[in-house]
Amino acid sequence: MRPSETIRGELCVGGVPLSRLAERVGQTPFYAYDRRLLVERVASVREALPAGIGLHYAVKANPLPALVGFMRTLVDGLDVASAGEMAVALDAGADPVHVSFAGPGKREPEIAQAVAAGVLVNLESFREVELLARASQRLGLPARVAVRVNPDFDLRGAGMRMGGGAKPFGVDAEQVPLVLRAIGDAALQFEGFHLYPGSQNLNGESIAEALRQCHQLVVRLAATAPAPVRQVNFGGGWGIPYFPGEKALDLAPVAEALMGIKNSMASELPGGQLVLELGRYLVGEAGVYVARVLDRKVSRGQVFLVTDGGLHHHLAASGNFGQVIRRNYPVCIGTQMDSAEREKASIVGPLCTPLDMLADRAELAPAHPGDLVVVYQSGAYGPSASPQAFLGHPRCAEVLV
Numbered sequence: 439m440r441p442s443e444t445i446r447g448e449l450c451v452g453g454v455p456l457s458r459l460a461e462r463v464g465q466t467p468f469y470a471y472d473r474r475l476l477v478e479r480v481a482s483v484r485e486a487l488p489a490g491i492g493l494h495y496a497v498k499a500n501p502l503p504a505l506v507g508f509m510r511t512l513v514d515g516l517d518v519a520s521a522g523e524m525a526v527a528l529d530a531g532a533d534p535v536h537v538s539f540a541g542p543g544k545r546e547p548e549i550a551q552a553v554a555a556g557v558l559v560n561l562e563s564f565r566e567v568e569l570l571a572r573a574s575q576r577l578g579l580p581a582r583v584a585v586r587v588n589p590d591f592d593l594r595g596a597g598m599r600m601g602g603g604a605k606p607f608g609v610d611a612e613q614v615p616l617v618l619r620a621i622g623d624a625a626l627q628f629e630g631f632h633l634y635p636g637s638q639n640l641n642g643e644s645i646a647e648a649l650r651q652c653h654q655l656v657v658r659l660a661a662t663a664p665a666p667v668r669q670v671n672f673g674g675g676w677g678i679p680y681f682p683g684e685k686a687l688d689l690a691p692v693a694e695a696l697m698g699i700k701n702s703m704a705s706e707l708p709g710g711q712l713v714l715e716l717g718r719y720l721v722g723e724a725g726v727y728v729a730r731v732l733d734r735k736v737s738r739g740q741v742f743l744v745t746d747g748g749l750h751h752h753l754a755a756s757g758n759f760g761q762v763i764r765r766n767y768p769v770c771i772g773t774q775m776d777s778a779e780r781e782k783a784s785i786v787g788p789l790c791t792p793l794d795m796l797a798d799r800a801e802l803a804p805a806h807p808g809d810l811v812v813v814y815q816s817g818a819y820g821p822s823a824s825p826q827a828f829l830g831h832p833r834c835a836e837v838l839v
């Protein structure tokens with residue numbers, strides 16, 4: 439589900455042809471996010487999942503305030519990973535009861551901000567128990583806490599592992615009983631558990647398996663909790679296809695696993711709600727990155743389209759955001775959608791570094807200065823995950839259409 443409508447040979451986002459959208463934005467390069475596709479994606483997830491599961495949006499994937507404000511109306515809660523993101527979520531009108539805050543290195547003022555706001559803190563260490571206790575005492579408010587657990591198993595098939603083995607995230611499962619005791623002693627308001635096994639997983643079976651393992655672990659840990667479990671958050675990490683040969687995630691096994699977990703939780707942890715916090719999966723396909731071709735160069739027979747955009751806006755598409763092998767994101771010439779001609783061309787940016795490549799020898803419609811290139815699958819981990827200051831070029835714009 440990515441933008442696909444065309445009008446007179448131009449790709450449209452939210453029904454607006456790209457060249458007109460560029461005029462409206464007032465500049466290239468820009469990111470454009472399609473509201474309709476966001477709505478459709480959330481609806482399709484809800485349709486696939488058993489009823490009663492809380493669907494949260496992980497703000498980290500795309501913290502644009504307008505987008506967060508829009509997502510807030512579609513989902514049941516927001517997950518933030520800093521006090522900065524917390525401010526975006528609260529400004530967007532999120533109810534603090536349904537905001538949770540995770541992250542391995544929370545600063546003392548951030549912890550106090552979270553307690554004052556009344557959001558749920560996913561605590562990740564003994565140090566945080568102490569800081570939360572101090573903030574609670576000072577503010578006269580018991581901190582709402584859940585324990586982020588680093589599970590004692592690995593998730594297979596995840597692009598980026600964030601749980602299992604030695605990790606800076608969460609509390610090792612074997613230490614959780616001690617943390618739970620400390621939470622009880624400090625009279626914090628214990629609400630549940632949080633687990634986040636890994637990101638960009640395209641294998642529904644492996645997600646389902648991880649969910650089952652997470653569930654068993656939580657039931658085991660809940661036995662020593664100082665209060666009933668009210669929320670169990672199984673994180674995000676559902677992937678979207680970027681590269682040739684990658685297939686969209688099959689939600690059927692995930693839904694089946696969640697149904698089983700939900701049913702057994704009803705008796706094992708009565709009153710506990712199951713929550714997912716998805717980032718990339720909810721917003722990634724709804725966004726495109728658009729840059730203008732400045733120059734067309736042929737170097738020893740190879741075509742280079744030099745654009746005004748590049749890795750400083752879109753690190754992930756350049757292959758430098760955690761990828762092991764550089765592969766092309768899906769790209770097109772957004773102003774030549776009716777062209778049947780194809781040539782091999784590389785899309786590069788204006789930075790003086792060979793890393794600044796958005797597509798390496800892709801099959802594209804022939805393009806010339808003035809044409810607009812499009813990088814699909816760009817709604818998540820875009821500008822906020824890119825080194826915009828690198829080389830002093832202008833920042834990109836962003837628009838929700």
Ligand SMILES: *Cc1c(COP(=O)(O)O)cnc(C)c1O
Pocket residue numbers: 496498499517519540541634636637638673674675676715716717718719818
């Ligand atoms: C990054 C993150 C997410 C979202 O991950 P996606 O792979 O984008 O779904 C969810 N929860 C936590 C705690 C995170 O750090």
